[in-house]
Amino acid sequence: METIGADLQFLTPQPFGGDQLDALRAISDERFYEAGTMVANAGEPSDRFVVVLEGEIVPIDAFTGERIGESSLRDGQFMGELAFLNGGSVTLPMRAAVDTRTLEAPRAAMLDLMARVPEIGDHVLTVFAARRRMQYEQGRSSVKLIGADADPAVQRVAVFLSRNRIPFQSYDLDEQSEEGLAVCRIAAHQPAVLVGKDNKLDDPTPRKVAALLGLDLHSEDTEQLDLLIVGGGPAGVAAAVYAGSEGLNALVIEDNAIGGQAGTSSRIENYMGFPTGISGGDLIFRGQVQAMKFGTRFAMPRSVRLLETVDDGFCATLDDGDRLCARAVLVATGVQYRRLPVDRIEEFEGAGIYYAATEMEARFCRETEAVVVGGGNSAGQAAMYLSRFARHVHVLVRGPDLASSMSAYLRSRLDADPRITIHYGAQLCGLDGDAHLSAVRVSTPDGERRIDCSALFLMIGAQPNTGWLSGMVALDNRGFVQTGAEAGVTSDFETSRPGIFAVGDVRSGSVKRVASAVGEGSVVVSAIWTYLDQQARAGSRIAAAHAA
Helix, strand or coil, X not given: CECCCCCHHHCCCCCCCHHHHHHHHHHCEEEEECXXXXXXXXCCECCEEEEEEECCEEEECCCCCCEXXXXXXXXXXXXXXXXXXXXXXXXXXXXXXCCEEEEEEEHHHHHHHHHHXXXXXXXXXXXXXXXXXXXXXXXXXXXXXXXXXXXXXXXXXXXXXXXXXXXXXXXXXXXXXXXXXXXXXXXXXXXXXXXXXXXXXXXXXXXXXXXXXXXXCCHHHHCCEEEEEECCCHHHHHHHHHHHHCCXXXXXXXXCCCCHHHHHCCCECCCXXXXXXXXXXXXXXXXXXXXXXXXXXXXXXXXXXXXXXXXCEEEEEEXXXXXXXXXXXXXXXXXXXXXXXXXXXXXXXXXXXXXXXXXXXXXXXXXXXXXXXXXCHHHHHHHHHHCCCCCEEEEEECCCCCCCCCCHHHHHHHHHCCCEEEEECCEEEEEEECCCEEEEEEEECCEEEEEECCEEEECCCCEECCHHHCCCCCECCCCCECCHHHHCCCCCCECCCCCEXXXXXXXXXXXXXXXXXXXXXXXXXXXXXXXXXXXXXXXXXXXXXXXX
């Protein structure tokens, strides 16, 4: 199955030289670091691109100060990680091992150079992605989570980081390893999140961690935008790629994690170009990297509470009162799984009840029973993935079969897996447990039965995320956004309000598949560009008339 980036240990070092180094010199200043001097600290913004001219720079552990492994950067090689693309924070500190001279380019100038010289951009992205893979697989990060096994708040942070492909290490409160004990001592053996040695969050939330890691809004994001994309699923990220490639000043707002519902799929096998399959998270992550390469920015976890019209476009009010203004808006908020009307649902969310089945959630059902509610592809993919960890997986399907709701290849695999049992005509009717879920009660045609389990995955009843639109556009009777002829306009993805477009699962009549969402997100940018161009021309004519 396809994974994040290439394997760094098999990449041949390719130092910058010749014309490429000259191009870097033109946008950079030289700096000197004495041996033992920190070049980048954990938590600092990734706001400069650093190339080694002479000397050596090595990665270090933010907590011990010790060098990590044998890897180092020498003459012509460069420092940095994927966070550089979005102006995020350093998660792997770097230190000069010997007296070192560097070239250092401002982030904006380097991104512009990467766009102008594809050979430089491709090389940088390849190395950045390989470094992210190394960090992700080996846990080489300054982000430490303590107590995710016992504290739902830390668990929510773990899920947020995992789904956004941010490398971190997790430690139980009773950690006995030397490294774990040292980290837990800093946290006073209480649930907490550490970002480097000096940033400790006692009441952690995804939002606080995102702020420390530079994933939230930046000052540049409050400028007038060409396009505000609301939603970071397949449709929104595809639009982000094409908007950036067309030179639009675009920003994506995502309320949880890049990838949307597709990001919760552990293995997608019917997406063209990936014959061995790819996880939804990795697929959308690749798109995000592409979009950031072209200059599109991302901010999370943020949500839009209100959208209003202004003279030159639209202004969105975010969850904490921040306002973002743009000339056009793309609605790509997708759908969310429905919360079942069963007692104690909210009580067990994060403590046994989950709405995604990724590696992070799977660890909480290892060698126990797991229950998946739903009959769609996401539910089938979750069951297949969880069967590798859980002792047994029960799938609750309300209808008499799966023929109309799930792809044939998934149905046959579920039927063939001895660790999966499908219960047809079954509905969840009760939950049991103290601080954590311990069992579910299920209504079946043969009566009620109890299934002992520690993890319940709800993947049913997709509902559109359109409450924030506040009557701005026409919706159908289920709350999906009407577009094209249904909305009384000619453009397939334009809504009843000029300047607001909609794509993906949130759009009325759309095909609820990842490939179709990516296609819509790609195509809509042409219509948005045409709209913005027409608005600009109209504005120029009005200004000329006033001047006359």
